[in-house]
Amino acid sequence: MTVISRGWGRLTLPGKLVFTLVPLLLAVTVGLVAAIVLLGAPLVAVLTDNLPIVRFVVAVTIVLLMTIPTAFLIIYMEMKIIALMNLRIGPDRVGPFGSLLSVVHGLKVLMKEDFTPTGADATVFTWAPVVVYLASVMTLLVIPFAPGLYGQDMNIGLLYFFAISGLGVVGLLMGGWSSYNKYSLLGGLRSAAQVISYEIPLTLSVVGVILLAGTMSLNAIVENQSGWFTDWYVFQQPLGALIFFIAATAEANRTPFDLTEADSEIVAGFATEYSGMRFGFFFFAEYVNVFIMSALTVTLFFGGWNAPFPWPFETGVAIDLASLGIGLLLLVAIAPVALTLLFAAPFWIASTRLKGWHALIIGFVLANLFIVGLLGAWAYVELDWVAGILWFMLKTYVFVFIFVWMRGTLPRVRIDQLMDFAWKWLMELAFLNIFITAAAIIIVEQLRS
């Protein structure tokens, strides 16, 4: 054994790496191959038998993974847009226009020291951010991003949504209570009071939509809004949409209802004692919440993944690629060259300054853009999920922008004004909305019959 240890001591660092990693990789590869050979067929059989479960698992994994880039994007949007509203520049060093800054923030948060303050209840302290994050992310299960692109289509989808997002309160209270800090306690209690108060107008305001659609399934609600944009429920439920948006702002703890994290009053509220990735979880959860609330507004009131107007033309790109035969090869070989020359020609002719190969480069780039554009247009027309996701994301990010806009412009309300507003105004208006909607439905039915 001393031979080995002496030999090991004489190796340089790269040598050590090679001698550890290569055997490890070999072992892993052999193990995998053996597993696939031995268990592969039965495994695939099991998976294909339980396709819905597999689909569910894949969908949930994708959704969970997608929350992180979404949060990064929304954080960057907030920093940049508020900066521009403040007549500043905002992030502009890390990446083009500072777009990679939130990624760097995420890495930084991972690298910070994770500690538990003395006196804090360690278990509750550790699990609070997890509860908050899960409550936000689990609601993404039911949101339809495009026709066929959803985690699960439950016929009580909306009820599931509100039930799960209400669990976030538990997380906030856990965080505030377990921190052994008076500021956190105040922040946690404030936020619990706020979220609970605004749950009622939130849920009541969508009862009108449920009455109109006849179902709580989000997928069905979106399908009911297909057609022209005048079919969107916002035109049939303007009051409901407004109440929902205001209550959603309060649920998401965004300005003007952001007392829980009012950093000019109680430092960081319930998150005062958190640092590192635990704080990162709270932070992410908030931005995912913003995304969810926007997504739900869009789903319920603004047509979900429907385009504002139905595609007027009947398209069928009736090209059977197999019938082209060798012509396909020629097409794939010749088309890019031809397009490059085609796009380069005007530049070469028109300008004497540009040399031939400059024009060719421009032509190449333009040709690529053209091909991608064509493919994109074909995808949009042919594959309905591409069009769906495009419109859904566009509309959702419009609402995210509105959330960010409100943060940049409005001051905060006070806790008693906030509670007043929820209990004395929004709840009554939501009830009124339900009565009017129900009455209108009955009247319209009577008129029709």
Add this chain to the structure above:
Amino acid sequence: MDRALKARLESRFGDDLRGPVRQRHDQTEIRIGPGAVTQVLASLHDEPSFRFEFLADLAGVDTGEVMQVVYHLWSDTTPDWLRVIADGLSRDDPRVPSVTFLWKGAEWMEREAYDMFGITFEGNRDLRRIYMPPDYTSFPLRKDFFLPDDAARSPGAGVRPMERTHAPRNAPATATVRRSGA
């Protein structure tokens, strides 16, 4: 310089004044003893011919021999500032009645005078130090205050316990939150 004001002050407070009413530029100055402070300032505040309702400043002064408390007042009956000097406070135990019964805003100004000079304002409900730490043992603006020696005697010298990250120091037994029985 308001001569009429001088006449009014001399006729009203003749006995209490220690020395003539002095006037220079736009200020009128009277000197009184510490015992007369309550009565003189209350009269200046309340009486309709004076109505000095605005207390502009309350300062302590250490002249080297005696201590003084200087009040500056303003009234819309006269264009002058009125300076009332409560003169003759001993340097060992300077005491003067507090004017917080007239002006609540004098509370902190009196605290500052106490903190800087050691002047005790009788009747001030909150006469503790305001700038210096509560355990400071000297009065900085006095003329017999020598900074380096005094700082060395202060318990704050040396290693500051706030910067120690390990065991908490021994707090005295009185360090608890007082709760009333109610």
Add this chain to the structure above:
Amino acid sequence: MTTTSHHDAPLGPGVSGSSDDPRVALDRDLGVFEPVPPYPPRTEREAEFYTLADGQLLINMGPQHPSTHGVLRVVLKLDGERVVDLDPVLGYLHRGVEKLCENADYHHVISQVDPLEYVSSLFNEWAPVMAFEQLLDVQVPRRAEYIRVLSGELNRIASHSLFLGWMALDLGGLTPILWSFIERDEIVELLASLTGQRMLFNYFRIGGVNGDLNHDFMSRLGDWMGRATEQIDAGMSLLNENEIFVRRMRDLGTIDTAQALRMCFSGPNLRATGVPFDVRRAHPYSVYPELDFDIPTRAEGDSLARYLLRMDEVRQSLRIIDQCLHQMPDGPIMAKVPRLLRPRPGRAYAAVEAPRGQYATYAISDGTHQPFRMRIHDPSFIHLQAVGPLMEGHLIADTMAIMASLDPIMGGVDK
């Protein structure tokens, strides 16, 4: 560890455990800070404050806190979310300016006194300079007086724009502070081209001012005056018509005239209660008697009134600047004053209308080249006292709002 500190030894009788901030008591088991003094209460008020009834708790704000206007520690006594009482703890920024001035030449006092209310430095210099001029019987040339008024009013506008930004920031609005900093930056650049400094100007001298108006300053001033009104209106429009902002500030920290006079208020805080007391009119100094301007007054006495009043004052300041520019006389900018000043023994009191209130100096000279006593009366110090009584029954969120509306600057509070 073999090092022992004298703090590990038992404390002797009558000596309280001190540290940087002895108003804390360490919970022996957990090292948690309870903001209670480690000695029995020494005054009535201390006893009243640090005795908690059922359900009350003490919470400590500061000295590091995002929105106490400087280094201020405030102990709040809370009953749930309501603030029952409030005890500010000062002294974190105490620099001993009064003692330093006793050991400084009369000319050096100006540099010492600049960083008191650092946002409005020129007024900090104005009052001592006026007091020394009284002691020396120096007549300041008229051109110098007009320049003093001009730069002072510019500083007033800068200070009030900063107030607008801070007020909004403490209420949660992120945008107005940045917009008001644009305005303040322009004014501060103006004053830099006049005085050479952006913030602690060191510009006034005993007998006049340091430098004359120059071409750069005048042209920039002309440009700025053309834009000033609409810039101010843009900044104000963000807040005045904002329902949330107005509702937060209305009826907040209301104080009536009698109470304000009892609390020795001055400046915009007093004028917002209805008393038209302005040192520039009540006790005119410099060339204010020759200038035509109004004293805005409001009667409500709440935070909204204080905010709107300061904005009205900004407009009046613009009027004054305009008149100064038109009426600027020619002449010297400094009186003949010797280098080493030895005034006759005497006392002088001079007060100016600073953006925060009445800022005054009581100077005693004993015939030597250093002031014998240089007492500085600061308006922020007085106004901060009132936060406690005004907080009765309000919520924590309002602490910041009320403090911001009274506009204290901790440099002046702590001297």
